[in-house]
């Protein structure tokens with residue numbers, strides 16, 4: 514059975530004052546029945562790892578470079594993330610694909626390096642509204658999935674997050690049927706590529722305007738193994754009920 518995963522992506526939000534939210538989150542869920550991951554900005558990684566005290570809360574990065582080291586001003590390597598105590602990294606978020614022209618090939622190269630460094634990768638995929646309206650969603654997701662996911666993937670080091678671009682930060686979410694269609698499709702594709710054993714153990718997250726109010730409905734969808742949460746992960750008071758909904762799913 515896949516262990517469920519509640520992941521928070523803080524994006525470019527949070528200074529040291531936000532560490533109190535991690536303390537509050539751990540207080541609300543001292544012994545969670547699901548895996549917990551928070552990906553704060555890089556400036557908070559070290560302090561966040563300390564705040565997590567080797568407990569069940571995992572800390573992760575939001576990106577890493579495809580190279581192991583070198584002259585790449587402003588970038589962070591997978592090894593550096595591991596060194597600071599991060600256990601995972603988000604890769605290929607649509608905000609990076611759009612803002613930094615990251616391609617699926619770039620994402621695959623980064624994921625390979627992250628796997629070699631011992632990190633779990635949360636690889637993000639998602640269609641735009643124009644692509645959905647043109648009924649191209651499964652073609653887009655299929656191409657992103659096969660190109661972004663490297664052959665180094667296993668059931669332990671690969672998590673895939675389906676994040677429709679139009680649902681991110683918009684308050685709009687796909688219907689449960691729409692989410693289920695994409696998640697079932699991703700599961701079939703992963704089983705075909707990696708075999709049933711690995712394909713069935715990769716966790717598939719949904720992301721895009723997940724809130725305490727809609728979490729239970731989303732977590733009831735087949736092949737949804739958790740969520741990648743943006744805005745509602747910033748405050749423990751919002752994220753804690755989402756975690757509770759996942760524990761009860």
Ligand code: 13P
Pocket residue numbers: 522606676680681682683684720721722723741742743744745
């Ligand atoms: P929101 O939950 O704020 O819509 O963001 C989703 C997201 O992009 C997580 O990576």
